[in-house]
Amino acid sequence: MAHAGQELHGPGGFRLLLVRTAAETDGELLEMEASYAGTGAMPPEHLHPSQAERFEVLEGEAKTIIGGTERRYEAGETFEVPAGVPHQMGSDVPTRMRWEVRPALRMAEFFEALYGAMNAGEGERVPAILEEFSAEIRLTRA
Numbered sequence: 001m002a003h004a005g006q007e008l009h010g011p012g013g014f015r016l017l018l019v020r021t022a023a024e025t026d027g028e029l030l031e032m033e034a035s036y037a038g039t040g041a042m043p044p045e046h047l048h049p050s051q052a053e054r055f056e057v058l059e060g061e062a063k064t065i066i067g068g069t070e071r072r073y074e075a076g077e078t079f080e081v082p083a084g085v086p087h088q089m090g091s092d093v094p095t096r097m098r099w100e101v102r103p104a105l106r107m108a109e110f111f112e113a114l115y116g117a118m119n120a121g122e123g124e125r126v127p128a129i130l131e132e133f134s135a136e137i138r139l140t141r142a
Contacts (some may be wrong), residue, residue, distance in 0.1 A: 002108035008115045013037025016111055022104035030104035035096045036060070042090035045140045051101050053081040060095025064088070086140045107136050 004024055008016040013036070020031040038060070045065070055062065056078045064071050064079065066087045073079050081087045101107050110133040117125040130139065 002112045006108075006112075008111050009119060010111075010115045011118060012039040012041045016115075018108055021108045022106075025104060027104050028102060030101040030107050032099040032101075032108075033058075033096065034099050036062075036091040036094065038091050038093040038095065040090055040092045042088040045086050045088050046137055047084055047086045047140055048081075048101070048107075048137055049135065050083050051103060051105060051107065051136065052083050054100040054102075055079050055081075055089075056098040058096045058098060060091055060093045062095055062097060063090050063092060105136050106133060109133070110136050 002018060002021055004018055004021055006018045008018070010016065015035040017033040017035075018030070019033060020029060022028075022030060025031075040063070042063070042065075055073070057073050057075050059075055061075070062073045062079075064073065064087065066079070066081055067085045071079075110129070113129045113133070114126065117123065117129060130137065
């Protein structure tokens with residue numbers, strides 16, 4: 001079960017620290033710190049049907065495509081992604097961001113399952129994980 005203080009590792013040197021989870025916030029908030037290695041890689045375009053996200057760039061620079069608009073955000077800047085809006089983000093330089101998801105739903109458990117499968121070399125499980133967590137996240141393209 002995902003918990004505060006847990007560190008998850010994704011592809012390309014991506015690191016996700018769970019700061020506060022649904023358990024600590026009565027389901028209102030998932031707060032994380034994300035660190036990008038600066039590979040420029042972006043996840044597939046996706047949306048969160050009923051969750052809004054807020055990001056604060058702490059170090060580096062975030063490259064985003066939100067609702068089809070590409071933009072970069074530097075340290076000290078914040079940006080939001082409303083529920084239902086397709087988006088992607090990554091970074092070309094080492095970057096650290098504070099990341100909030102409201103409401104939390106099972107987003108921390110999604111990251112735990114996704115990165116667990118990817119790190120175990122079980123990429124074939126990803127479609128089933130996306131199906132299981134479709135209330136939290138949906139890919140916008142097949």
